[in-house]
Amino acid sequence: MSKYTEIAIAYDFDGTLAPGNMQERSFLPALNIDKQDFWNEVKDMSEANDMNEILSYMHLMLRKANEKNQQITKQAFRDHGKDIEFFAGVEEYFDKINGYAKTKNIKVNHYVISSGLRDIIEGTSIYDKFTNVFASGYKYNVNGVAEWPAVAIDYTNKTQFLFRINKGINNSWDNSTINEFILEEERPIPFSRMIYIGDGETDIPAMKMINYQGGTSIAVYNPNVRTKAGQKARQTCMKLIKQKRATHIAPADYTENSRLYNIIRLTIDAISAHAELSRFVKDKSRVKSLLH
Numbered sequence: 001m002s003k004y005t006e007i008a009i010a011y012d013f014d015g016t017l018a019p020g021n022m023q024e025r026s027f028l029p030a031l032n033i034d035k036q037d038f039w040n041e042v043k044d045m046s047e048a049n050d051m052n053e054i055l056s057y058m059h060l061m062l063r064k065a066n067e068k069n070q071q072i073t074k075q076a077f078r079d080h081g082k083d084i085e086f087f088a089g090v091e092e093y094f095d096k097i098n099g100y101a102k103t104k105n106i107k108v109n110h111y112v113i114s115s116g117l118r119d120i121i122e123g124t125s126i127y128d129k130f131t132n133v134f135a136s137g138y139k140y141n142v143n144g145v146a147e148w149p150a151v152a153i154d155y156t157n158k159t160q161f162l163f164r165i166n167k168g169i170n171n172s173w174d175n176s177t178i179n180e181f182i183l184e185e186e187r188p189i190p191f192s193r194m195i196y197i198g199d200g201e202t203d204i205p206a207m208k209m210i211n212y213q214g215g216t217s218i219a220v221y222n223p224n225v226r227t228k229a230g231q232k233a234r235q236t237c238m239k240l241i242k243q244k245r246a247t248h249i250a251p252a253d254y255t256e257n258s259r260l261y262n263i264i265r266l267t268i269d270a271i272s273a274h275a276e277l278s279r280f281v282k283d284k285s286r287v288k289s290l291l292h
Contacts, residue, residue, distance in 0.1 A: 015199035081123020089255030104272035223251035
């Protein structure tokens with residue numbers, strides 16, 4: 001059997017794999033904090049201090065916990081991850097799509113690129129499905145207590161982590177390899193073999209770059225919300241299609257034979273066909289050179 005062709009599927013997390021923001025599931029309720037009040041305070045802090053909103057929310061989470069005399073440990077964040085609920089089909093999806101891809105001689109590497117917290121994601125039931133989770137995170141002291149932001153991922157620097165995937169860098173700190181010149185065809189996963197799945201405006205830079213580089217981007221929305229906010233999310237995705245910032249749009253339904261599942265499956269088919277054709281052309285050229 002010929003060697004598998006490796007591809008990458010990168011997912012935003014909040015609003016893409018799970019509805020809402022992960023902090024709202026159990027962290028804020030445990031501190032008896034209203035979610036809207038929390039995010040309003042994040043925005044006010046950012047504006048007052050000309051501060052990155054991701055750093056603002058990470059700082060405020062620690063401050064609110066300290067005010068309630070609760071230390072925030074790595075394990076506490078993982079425990080909050082156990083409460084995360086996902087969109088339909090997510091927990092079964094990874095094994096199914098991996099199995100399908102293998103029938104096409106494709107090996108799928110799954111990644112998260114999220115502004116949410118990596119330690120909360122680590123506590124979820126799907127954490128072991130990912131090759132790597134690039135997400136915001138804290139530095140912890142010797143007792144495992146969060147004391148300082150280590151990584152803050154916002155919508156603009158998500159593209160950096162796509163380059164890390166592209167070059168086979170599985171950490172957030174290596175800034176030398178990522179700047180080295182490597183021919184695209186020599187990189188572990190070319191952008192043309194990448195799929196990016198996100199839920200809206202915060203994913204625009206990542207989607208645009210993937211599209212520009214020949215990959216596939218999919219804008220998803222919560223199919224279960226019928227409110228104005230839910231309709232706005234769908235309209236945002238439609239706008240991304242109209243503006244050619246996303247390749248496809250679909251409800252965030254990962255069940256087999258859903259629109260989203262079929263888009264991913266057909267994209268895998270296309271990558272597989274292109275890989276087979278490339279092998280055929282190389283083999284034909286090799287035979288031709290031997291004959292001459």
